[in-house]
Amino acid sequence: MKHKTLTQFLIEQQRLENALPADVRLLIEVVARACKTISHHVSKGALGNVLGSLDSSNVQGEVQKKLDVLSNEILLEANEWGGNLAAMASEEMDSIYPIPHAYPRGGYLLLFDPLDGSSNIDVNVSIGTIFSVLRAPAEADQREIEEADFLQPGTEQVAAGYAVYGPQTVLVLTVGTGTFGFTLDRETHSWILTHEKISIPEDTSEFAINASNMRHWAEPVRRYIDECLAGTTGPRERNFNMRWVASMVADVHRILCRGGIFMYPWDAREPERAGKLRLMYEANPMAFIVEQAGGAATNGTQRIMELQPQQLHERVSVILGSRNEVERVTRYHHEAQR
Numbered sequence: 001m002k003h004k005t006l007t008q009f010l011i012e013q014q015r016l017e018n019a020l021p022a023d024v025r026l027l028i029e030v031v032a033r034a035c036k037t038i039s040h041h042v043s044k045g046a047l048g049n050v051l052g053s054l055d056s057s058n059v060q061g062e063v064q065k066k067l068d069v070l071s072n073e074i075l076l077e078a079n080e081w082g083g084n085l086a087a088m089a090s091e092e093m094d095s096i097y098p099i100p101h102a103y104p105r106g107g108y109l110l111l112f113d114p115l116d117g118s119s120n121i122d123v124n125v126s127i128g129t130i131f132s133v134l135r136a137p138a139e140a141d142q143r144e145i146e147e148a149d150f151l152q153p154g155t156e157q158v159a160a161g162y163a164v165y166g167p168q169t170v171l172v173l174t175v176g177t178g179t180f181g182f183t184l185d186r187e188t189h190s191w192i193l194t195h196e197k198i199s200i201p202e203d204t205s206e207f208a209i210n211a212s213n214m215r216h217w218a219e220p221v222r223r224y225i226d227e228c229l230a231g232t233t234g235p236r237e238r239n240f241n242m243r244w245v246a247s248m249v250a251d252v253h254r255i256l257c258r259g260g261i262f263m264y265p266w267d268a269r270e271p272e273r274a275g276k277l278r279l280m281y282e283a284n285p286m287a288f289i290v291e292q293a294g295g296a297a298t299n300g301t302q303r304i305m306e307l308q309p310q311q312l313h314e315r316v317s318v319i320l321g322s323r324n325e326v327e328r329v330t331r332y333h334h335e336a337q338r
């Protein structure tokens with residue numbers, strides 16, 4: 001059977017589905033090539049002198065790993081000259097990165113988390129790259145791009161995806177016509193379509209959460225987890241398994257493959273923050289991917305993709321995955337507010 005490459009898939013989306021502008025197709029291919037380069041550096045590990053931390057922190061105050069910075073540079077350099085973008089924004093940078101005047105400027109904005117799961121880099125556990133594509137405002141071609149131009153709800157995303165660097169390197173992508181997965185063939189260096197029209201089961205018996213924070217959770221989250229842990233003798237009348245990789249791409253990829261619910265909720269350690277994960281770089285693209293696969297994604301009370309961002313590095317509570325379980329946790333939050 002002839003394999004379908006990422007390029008062939010994108011051209012079909014452009015021609016047959018009429019859902020993909022040519023500039024976005026080219027942009028996705030550039031991002032995908034950058035992910036190949038990142039995958040190569042990740043695979044070399046200590047042999048490539050890319051492990052360990054730097055004496056620097058990102059805008060969130062988190063210590064940067066060498067691979068964090070390298071991956072950020074790879075994505076910036078790969079995408080700045082192609083003429084598809086007006087600006088970029090990264091979890092690792094304080095502010096936006098306008099396309100230099102030396103290069104042509106396009107009509108789209110790219111946001112990315114260059115290397116999700118940094119705490120797992122040095123212990124050889126799956127990590128990944130997450131990205132999101134937005135349209136630049138129409139009037140922005142007459143002025144300089146501003147940070148406010150990025151503050152669009154997730155419903156405005158044109159495309160989103162992630163690459164997970166694990167036993168295989170896999171690129172998962174949506175352009176609004178479903179969720180598709182491509183495996184990197186390391187012999188031909190091609191992305192091959194291996195997961196077509198991914199569908200997340202509506203029901204599940206697996207949940208992913210950092211249970212060490214249980215004492216800090218809000219009551220609706222504790223209620224849901226307590227019911228899962230009660231197993232066959234509890235109100236759910238079945239046993240659940242817990243999975244937690246501490247790498248969002250790895251946990252979400254497992255959910256796409258076999259179902260489950262991923263939760264990174266608000267907790268009382270930092271009550272002023274709505275959550276831990278970043279709305280623009282992590283929650284919105286993952287919500288788009290999950291919804292296009294038949295799942296759901298909320299912050300406990302509201303659909304994530306309908307949230308109006310107020311800041312570039314805004315944080316949010318995340319509950320996503322199998323639809324029926326996400327709706328149950330969301331219902332518990334609504335009941336607690338009455």
